[in-house]
Amino acid sequence: FTIIVLPGDGIGPEVTHAARQVLDAAAAQTGIEITYKERLIGGCAIDRLGTALDEATLAECQQADAVLLGAVGGPKWDDPTAPVRPEQGLLALRKGLGVFANLRPVRVYPVLVDASPLRPERLQGVDLLVVRELTGGLYFGEPKGRLRQDGREGAVDSLVYWDYEIERVVDLAFQLAAGRRGRLASVDKANVLETSRLWRQIVQQVSRRYPQVQVEHVLVDTAAMRLVTSPAAFDVIVTENMFGDILTDEAAVLAGSMGLLPSASLGGRGGGLYEPIHGSAPDIAGQGIANPLGAILSAALLLRYALKQEKAARAVEQAVERALQEGCRTRDLGGSLSTRAMTDAVLDRLS
Amino acid sequence: FTIIVLPGDGIGPEVTHAARQVLDAAAAQTGIEITYKERLIGGCAIDRLGTALDEATLAECQQADAVLLGAVGGPKWDDPTAPVRPEQGLLALRKGLGVFANLRPVRVYPVLVDASPLRPERLQGVDLLVVRELTGGLYFGEPKGRLRQDGREGAVDSLVYWDYEIERVVDLAFQLAAGRRGRLASVDKANVLETSRLWRQIVQQVSRRYPQVQVEHVLVDTAAMRLVTSPAAFDVIVTENMFGDILTDEAAVLAGSMGLLPSASLGGRGGGLYEPIHGSAPDIAGQGIANPLGAILSAALLLRYALKQEKAARAVEQAVERALQEGCRTRDLGGSLSTRAMTDAVLDRLS
Numbered sequence A, B: 001f002t003i004i005v006l007p008g009d010g011i012g013p014e015v016t017h018a019a020r021q022v023l024d025a026a027a028a029q030t031g032i033e034i035t036y037k038e039r040l041i042g043g044c045a046i047d048r049l050g051t052a053l054d055e056a057t058l059a060e061c062q063q064a065d066a067v068l069l070g071a072v073g074g075p076k077w078d079d080p081t082a083p084v085r086p087e088q089g090l091l092a093l094r095k096g097l098g099v100f101a102n103l104r105p106v107r108v109y110p111v112l113v114d115a116s117p118l119r120p121e122r123l124q125g126v127d128l129l130v131v132r133e134l135t136g137g138l139y140f141g142e143p144k145g146r147l148r149q150d151g152r153e154g155a156v157d158s159l160v161y162w163d164y165e166i167e168r169v170v171d172l173a174f175q176l177a178a179g180r181r182g183r184l185a186s187v188d189k190a191n192v193l194e195t196s197r198l199w200r201q202i203v204q205q206v207s208r209r210y211p212q213v214q215v216e217h218v219l220v221d222t223a224a225m226r227l228v229t230s231p232a233a234f235d236v237i238v239t240e241n242m243f244g245d246i247l248t249d250e251a252a253v254l255a256g257s258m259g260l261l262p263s264a265s266l267g268g269r270g271g272g273l274y275e276p277i278h279g280s281a282p283d284i285a286g287q288g289i290a291n292p293l294g295a296i297l298s299a300a301l302l303l304r305y306a307l308k309q310e311k312a313a314r315a316v317e318q319a320v321e322r323a324l325q326e327g328c329r330t331r332d333l334g335g336s337l338s339t340r341a342m343t344d345a346v347l348d349r350l351s
């Protein structure tokens, strides 16, 4: 298997290094062979190549069995009006790979309940999966740009969805729900948005193919509330790109630290894109103290979805769980383990 | 003073009735005179007039000194694809009044800390004000509608902002921040949206007029996280319409119950629109058990902003606070008081 590794900026290189070590150990155990190619993306790519993602790298990513990404961005490239920006690399990569479904599982580990801002009784049984549409909506819709009229300046972003874009991500969400607790919450703003009314209509159509899944339509404002008041009531959530961006970050904090959470972006022809949901964390970059678990758990998702090594994926997830249960904690979780020590703790328990 | 009362649907009539009683008591104490006119909006207007807000009512609202609204909507009119829908009345009212700034204060009463899903230590000192842009963005932008191409069905909503629309709401937010703790968080998604880049630019321009206010730009996904992890760090938050819709509902649950929270929509020429932020709560409508405090505190905002009766506004707010301190609780807060009993509790303490 060939995996393109895009460490990116900030703590990206540190956490992807950790994830590679875990992948290597899992590969050795399973008897598979992995070849890695490290390439540039984000701020470091801008500095060295003048673009946040060059075409050759994108082409290699399209050919590879999977792409493992760290994080992009940092204060050095933080001007949102600059012509070239790190997150353009990430957006071009998502679009170029056609990974239309971003899966963000949020589990609350019982041993980490005290790290969460929520009261413990609200956290019991929280195990949800957000499926976020990733290649449509406001992120990519046209027209997008500046407007000028009568000496006034304006701007426009376009929220556009086509039926097939909605159908494919919704269908995947139904499949995933059918394999879990059988409940799907489709989040939209159908009382205001035309795209949401189309979204709801298609969810209704697709739902006929999955009679075993109980589907509920939830307005995005209500969903933002319920994620805090009763997160355990959610199983799978499916929503469009921008709502998904907001709700997944909100959901992520339930787990106690963003540093823990992985994601997989699936769809298109390739094996998908795997990345922790945390950012580049420039404040702690280079210090060797970042939590590697988000990246390591992303590697587990890579084993599951791209390499079809379910057993190896489970083994990694169980090793992480055991390490946490046995008290291993990086600083974001109130402990003092370094990135390397936490990675070693996982490797020790991977057998 | 003339106030148009739009009770609307569900618990709307019950809570606006409570708010009127409190307004009457405040008026008697202050020596002002208030004339009320009750009109239809939302589902009940659709049933009786065929439209969610008729032109005559809108015209009266535009003439009045203030508009007090209950809530709109309910299962009877819940089909988002119906040609006439309750929330159209609300949107037409906001647009017709030109109330571009929706103020949603979120205070956590120390006596209610146990009703919140957050841990008590996270709630200390939470006292924030969200200023949501209310007459622009995805709610109203054109084009908005269905698309058709090559046998495919699509839909579009347009996120459009003009410089003056941003400037007026941001300016108001700076004014409000200057009168509070002097901190303003402007929430956008400037790494993805062109409208957000314009938004950020204008915030920077306006900030020069308010050197005493410390301004910070926060990405909407980060803001959704921080509202849960460190809500006390916020003073005033200003943001565009859709982000504001999501973030205010999320912020509202911190207080322990949506039923508690008021809002004021200001701008344009009139005296503004005042409504609790909760919905029509069809499940408890007509039972006399709804929490009237959101509506009563909206009446306090009406006294403050529309009638310029700061003393009376404070008196109402203090009466509410005292009632809560002395243990008065409706069911949403774990108590057993009826709407009427809670209203009486406030009236008793208004002196």
Ligand SMILES: CC(C)[C@H](C(=O)O)[C@@H](O)C(=O)O
Pocket: A087, A090, A245, B191, B192, B221
């Ligand atoms: C960096 C940014 C463009 C990105 C997004 O908004 O999708 C990030 O917030 C994420 O959620 O992966």
Ligand SMILES: CC(C)[C@H](C(=O)O)[C@@H](O)C(=O)O
Pocket: A191, A192, A221, B087, B090, B245
């Ligand atoms: C009813 C709906 C149109 C409305 C909105 O989205 O503005 C509501 O959610 C609100 O926040 O007042």
